Amino acid sequence: MTTVRDSSVQDAAASLRAAMVGALRDMDAITSERVAAAIAAVPRHLFAVGEPLEAAYAANNALVIKRGLNGAAISSLSATHIQAVMLEQAEIEPGMRVLEIGSGGYNAALIQELVGDGGKVTSVDIDPEIVARARTCLDAAGYDRVKVVLADAENGVPEGAPYDRIIVTAGAWDIPPAWVDQLSARGRIVVPLRMRGLTRSVAFDRDSLGLASHSYRLSGFVPMQGSGSHSERIVTLDEGVALRVDDESQQFDVEALREALRSPRLERWSGAAFDLPDELELFLVTSAPRVALLHASEELVERGYFAPSAAKGVPALIRGGSFAYRTKRPNEETGGFESGVFAHGPEAEAVAAQYVDLLRRWASDHCRRGAARLGYIPKAAGATEPSQGLVTKRHGVVTISWS
Structure with missing residues (x-):
């Protein structure tokens, strides 16, 4: 027999589920009636044991x-x-x-x-x-x-x-x-x-x-x-500065990159609009052979040593003892923000120019959702890292092309 309290919880949960479905539709996470019906039917709070109902039915709550x-x-x-x-x-x-x-x-x-x-x-x-x-x-x-x-x-x-x-x-x-x-x-x-x-x-x-x-x-x-399982390597360059390296074969001249950190910062601007950062980052990491994610502490960002993009990790293009990474600045002529590059090291000009070229290519040719075509070839032979458009894995290779 269902108690009054149980009925009250069920009614509240059903109402919150309906609201969650509406929120997911608004976010374009739900695009079909069948997925909407499934989410409306399953009592998520029974899988979120010990959590308040509101937390269980928050659309973005892991x-x-x-x-x-x-x-x-x-x-x-x-x-x-x-x-x-x-x-x-x-x-x-x-x-x-x-x-x-x-x-x-x-x-x-x-x-x-x-x-x-x-x-x-x-x-x-x-x-x-x-x-x-x-x-x-x-x-x-x-x-x-x-x-x-x-x-x-x-x-x-x-x-x-x-x-x-x-x-x-x-x-x-x-x-x-x-x-x-x-x-x-x-x-x-x-x-x-x-x-x-x-x-x-x-x-x-x-x-x-x-x-x-x-x-x-x-x-x-x-x-x-x-x-x-697979663990990334953390390559510490200085206090509060590190590279997150995912590819097993990539090696870097750490001492030279540490020295580059102490060199003056070079700024170069692309004249291209900054947009769709998640798509842009995928383009950057798959369109250059030697890329790692550069992380800098919030303190270093606040003190102006690094752009805000480095606080959460930003693709860094590396050439020997030099590196460049993406930044942005307000620019009404490009629709709100313009993409640019900060670079350090003896080859800062060259690596900045290469990065700027990538930003311009992205803006002119690929700035849209779904422009990448990904493939996976099991047990691929002969693919080596680093390589543009190929990411070698243990059991095969990921291929990436852009339209």
């Missing part, structure tokens, strides 16, 4: 499920905004077989709504606590048909293959062979793939070479655990 010994999040209930975007990318149809990599429970419930009674959903996670929690929450919410598996997702879940869709809800540095092997002939993988420090949720379909992108969107997830 909730940490578990932290590691260092305090960093190792499992989270992703923001519904991101989950909606990835479900739209997946285009799940009734009756499909879907593998979710990374369990929280809520996303698997959404997928079950989308595949319906004729479909099958398998969710896999390497952490026994997360698996147990997902199972408990799914059962409490009435989604007992979802299969939850404890395993290292690097190997997929072969007993449920082939899958029409594989949806990865953890930050992946590579695409393991098992995921491709377990994909059906017309299957799709939606994966938050890290490329030179940037993560994009990419929807890959099969093609003659391996995989080709259907779409990509900005995203961020806790990193993959297990044998598919």
